[in-house]
Amino acid sequence: MDRLLFGINHMSEEKARAQAMRFRKTDAIMEVLDIAYDEGIRTFMCTTHDRIAEVAERVRANPARYRDFTFYPCMPYAHKYANAVTEHGMVGALKHFMPEDGLFATALAGGKALATREVDGMARVLIDMEMKMFAGTKTPVIFVQNVFTDLLLGMGFTRAFRIFHDHIVEKYGAEPAYITMNMPMLLDALAKEGIERPIICANINKIGFRMSGGFDAYLDALKSGRVRAIAMSVYASGAIPPDEAIHWISELPGVESIVFGASSAGNIRGTKALVDRYMRVAA
Amino acid sequence: MSSKVRIAVVGLGKMGLSHFAMVNAHPDAETLACDGSGFLVDVLSRNIATPIHKDYAVLLEKERLDAVVIATPSRLHAPMVRAALDRDIHVFCEKPFCLDWADSAALTELAAERGRVAQVGYHYRYVGAFREMKRILDSGALGRVTHVLAEAYGPVVLRPKRATWRTSKEEGGGCLYDYAAHPLNLLNWFFGTPDQVTGSVLGQVFSEGTDDEVFSTLRWNDGPTAQLSVNWSDESYRKMSTKIAMIGTNGRLYADRQECQLYLREPHDALPGYGPGWTVKYTTELTEDAWFYLRGEEYSAQLAEFIAAVRDGKGAAAENSFASATETDRTLAMIIENAETGLPVGAARARAPEPAKRRGWFGR
Numbered sequence: 001m002d003r004l005l006f007g008i009n010h011m012s013e014e015k016a017r018a019q020a021m022r023f024r025k026t027d028a029i030m031e032v033l034d035i036a037y038d039e040g041i042r043t044f045m046c047t048t049h050d051r052i053a054e055v056a057e058r059v060r061a062n063p064a065r066y067r068d069f070t071f072y073p074c075m076p077y078a079h080k081y082a083n084a085v086t087e088h089g090m091v092g093a094l095k096h097f098m099p100e101d102g103l104f105a106t107a108l109a110g111g112k113a114l115a116t117r118e119v120d121g122m123a124r125v126l127i128d129m130e131m132k133m134f135a136g137t138k139t140p141v142i143f144v145q146n147v148f149t150d151l152l153l154g155m156g157f158t159r160a161f162r163i164f165h166d167h168i169v170e171k172y173g174a175e176p177a178y179i180t181m182n183m184p185m186l187l188d189a190l191a192k193e194g195i196e197r198p199i200i201c202a203n204i205n206k207i208g209f210r211m212s213g214g215f216d217a218y219l220d221a222l223k224s225g226r227v228r229a230i231a232m233s234v235y236a237s238g239a240i241p242p243d244e245a246i247h248w249i250s251e252l253p254g255v256e257s258i259v260f261g262a263s264s265a266g267n268i269r270g271t272k273a274l275v276d277r278y279m280r281v282a283a
Numbered sequence: 284m285s286s287k288v289r290i291a292v293v294g295l296g297k298m299g300l301s302h303f304a305m306v307n308a309h310p311d312a313e314t315l316a317c318d319g320s321g322f323l324v325d326v327l328s329r330n331i332a333t334p335i336h337k338d339y340a341v342l343l344e345k346e347r348l349d350a351v352v353i354a355t356p357s358r359l360h361a362p363m364v365r366a367a368l369d370r371d372i373h374v375f376c377e378k379p380f381c382l383d384w385a386d387s388a389a390l391t392e393l394a395a396e397r398g399r400v401a402q403v404g405y406h407y408r409y410v411g412a413f414r415e416m417k418r419i420l421d422s423g424a425l426g427r428v429t430h431v432l433a434e435a436y437g438p439v440v441l442r443p444k445r446a447t448w449r450t451s452k453e454e455g456g457g458c459l460y461d462y463a464a465h466p467l468n469l470l471n472w473f474f475g476t477p478d479q480v481t482g483s484v485l486g487q488v489f490s491e492g493t494d495d496e497v498f499s500t501l502r503w504n505d506g507p508t509a510q511l512s513v514n515w516s517d518e519s520y521r522k523m524s525t526k527i528a529m530i531g532t533n534g535r536l537y538a539d540r541q542e543c544q545l546y547l548r549e550p551h552d553a554l555p556g557y558g559p560g561w562t563v564k565y566t567t568e569l570t571e572d573a574w575f576y577l578r579g580e581e582y583s584a585q586l587a588e589f590i591a592a593v594r595d596g597k598g599a600a601a602e603n604s605f606a607s608a609t610e611t612d613r614t615l616a617m618i619i620e621n622a623e624t625g626l627p628v629g630a631a632r633a634r635a636p637e638p639a640k641r642r643g644w645f646g647r
Contacts, residue, residue, distance in 0.1 A: 090322060114326070212576040236567075
């Protein structure tokens with residue numbers, strides 16, 4: 001994994017709206033991605049939002065320009081599913097995201113209980129549908145998005161992580177990964193499913209902001225060598241000065257990468273410079 | 284471990300699933316679930332360790348329970364809550380509480396009689412920015428508040444669509460119960476039940492069976508006048524967004540899920556740390572981390588407080604009591620009546636007219 005990953009920050013509603021306005025056109029997204037790419041940040045961590053399909057299209061269309069451009073897809077795009085469940089109900093939403101003529105849509109329409117292997121197959125089809133937009137691009141790491149990870153984790157439906165893991169490895173030859181707000185708890189749950197040294201993306205920051213399960217539990221997990229962590233929210237929504245934040249992260253064991261979101265060239269270059277200064281030697 | 288709270292989450296729909304995940308992850312809870320048959324129950328029961336009952340009556344009959352979380356369609360709340368209280372089981376009920384506020388009042392009384400922790404899931408009261416708004420208001424720093432605007436917007440019904448209970452008025456669906464209940468509940472928290480409701484419109488945009496937008500004017504005799512503007516057919520919002528703005532004689536106060544902004548004309552002794560002009564506080568700095576985070580600290584926090592109250596043998600809810608949710612149910616009923624009849628509901632007391640002063644040509 002690269003040391004520095006570029007992402008889209010969706011934490012605040014205000015920011016999300018400002019971004020929706022600014023990035024209405026794919027050109028505006030590409031402009032920022034181009035700045036990051038030219039700074040040597042080649043990995044874009046993103047949801048499976050419809051808009052990303054257009055970014056993937058641009059990348060495919062210009063292989064000379066984007067030879068090393070790498071996507072880290074995070075699925076599913078939660079609001080898309082939540083809204084579909086409200087609109088169509090649980091089963092209706094599932095059908096909505098399945099290929100229309102597929103076996104599973106037919107099975108669901110039948111309304112009878114499905115065998116476990118049918119449910120597993122359905123999960124694989126849903127993953128494939130989300131991955132469609134990335135066909136022909138590099139996707140070496142593929143994530144389950146945090147609301148979904150944490151919903152499965154909370155319910156104790158950890159077998160779903162195993163299904164995801166196996167399908168990502170077998171079909172995409174990629175590394176399965178998980179975004180969570182509850183890293184210590186997730187790490188134990190994955191271990192029970194036999195998933196060792198997983199890639200986990202979680203909030204990791206000096207002030208313990210949104211590190212559920214406790215700051216100390218996070219540090220213990222990182223020190224244990226059981227996790228390959230990607231740190232997000234390293235600035236804790238702006239509460240920690242960048243230099244201090246990155247310096248602190250660089251001295252933590254177990255953190256392999258940082259994902260950050262920025263929309264100005266200055267912020268992108270600033271974060272890149274800090275990571276180069278503090279994290280290059282740490283490898 | 285017998286010291287754990289044995290708690291059943293009833294109804295595994297959109298809210299129920301999320302409640303179930305959070306309760307199930309709570310270190311002090313031993314969790315059960317209950318839902319009728321269906322695709323999801325079927326999949327879950329074969330994949331998770333938690334027992335899932337299919338019949339509520341059987342659940343209450345067979346299991347020794349300390350508490351239930353009721354997250355079924357709204358019309359089922361009243362009978363299910365009553366059945367639990369009759370067995371001395373503590374209750375957390377999803378909002379809106381009851382469709383008939385007479386039921387809400389009766390259940391409030393029953394819960395008090397039985398000394399049960401009885402709470403309703405109005406999670407906005409656990410959002411840091413709205414808690415700060417309440418604290419500022421109670422401090423008196425804003426002066427006399429006269430002018431309030433309460434809003435909620437989001438993308439639920441964006442086109443004509445098939446009916447579910449959420450789109451059926453009789454079952455407690457619609458924008459009024461689903462969306463408007465939240466800003467109204469905050470207004471009840473701040474000012475109580477309004478004395479008069481006028482100008483209510485329950486408008487349809489795409490739905491046939493129910494309302495997609497709500498307007499109303501609410502008046503408190505010893506408080507402000509508030510206008511309510513709610514619309515769940517607004518795609519420009521990614522998800523539901525609730526916001527309250529108020530103007531008082533000493534400034535302006537605004538809050539949404541993200542932040543609380545206060546403009547003070549003069550600093551106030553009861554509110555140290557806020558100077559003149561604008562001060563902004565973010566929910567992130569006003570919020571404590573949850574034991575388990577799923578979709579916002581407020582959802583975790585309300586369940587944590589409920590579980591703690593049951594565990595510690597408290598006889599009542601710390602926040603969002605049945606009594607407070609009954610105020611909201613009453614307010615909802617006033618808006619419906621006003622919209623249907625076009626007549627004012629409740630009585631506004633005319634403000635005492637100020638005696639006219641005799642002034643000279645340049646009197647001031």
